[in-house]
Amino acid sequence: MKLILTQPVSGLGNAGDVVDVKDGYARNFLLPRKVATAWTKGGQKQVDAITQGRTKRALKTAEDASAAKASLQGTTVTVPARAGAGGRLFGAVTPSEIADAIVASGGPQVDKRRIEVSAPIRTVGAHTVHVRLHEDVSADVTVNVVAA
Structure with missing residues (x-):
């Protein structure tokens, strides 16, 4: 079709x-x-x-x-999430939560649909996500998930 x-x-x-x-x-x-x-x-x-x-x-x-990439590349944002024993989360960290954390840390406004997570984030710790800012421009952001 x-x-x-x-x-x-x-x-x-x-x-x-x-x-x-x-x-x-x-x-x-x-x-x-x-x-x-x-x-x-x-x-x-x-x-x-x-x-x-x-x-x-x-x-x-x-x-x-390009300007947004300069401010995002190598940035670490912190996302609080409910976690159980052993560091496993109750659910997963969503791209929407990551976008909110980027803005809260002083970064640029990022569309949640432009955030690519390779595998669902379901554990406490540092994870790397890929943010597509433009067709030719993208940045890697480290997401630090902490138990809330």
């Missing part, structure tokens, strides 16, 4: 891209979350408008992302 992405989807593409995906993935995941619309000939105008807007913002955001 041909779709037009209206928001960036990790591993698939950015807003304005025309992608061909399996019917079930489109029907059960992309369309209900409103991150894509069905492709039509008239929808091509929407694709053109999205790509024009993206190119205008790309130069500005690349400079902002």
Whole structure:
């Protein structure tokens, strides 16, 4: 099924891209979350408008992302979480909690969807997460999870 992405989807593409995906993935995941619309000939105008807007913002955001990377790279943020005996957490640390901790520590505003955690953080200690600030700019942040 041909779709037009209206928001960036990790591993698939950015807003304005025309992608061909399996019917079930489109029907059960992309369309209900409103991150894509069905492709039509008239929808091509929407694709053109999205790509024009993206190119205008790309130069500005690349400079902002480089500045944010300078302040984030090598930063350690502390996230308090409820933990049991042995340092295991009750649940996991979410990207939303990490984004809030970055802002609380004086860092820039980061979208929670741009934070990539390789494996769920379920233990107390230091963990490294990857923050995609722009298509070409990313930073590694150390998250120190402490028992609350």
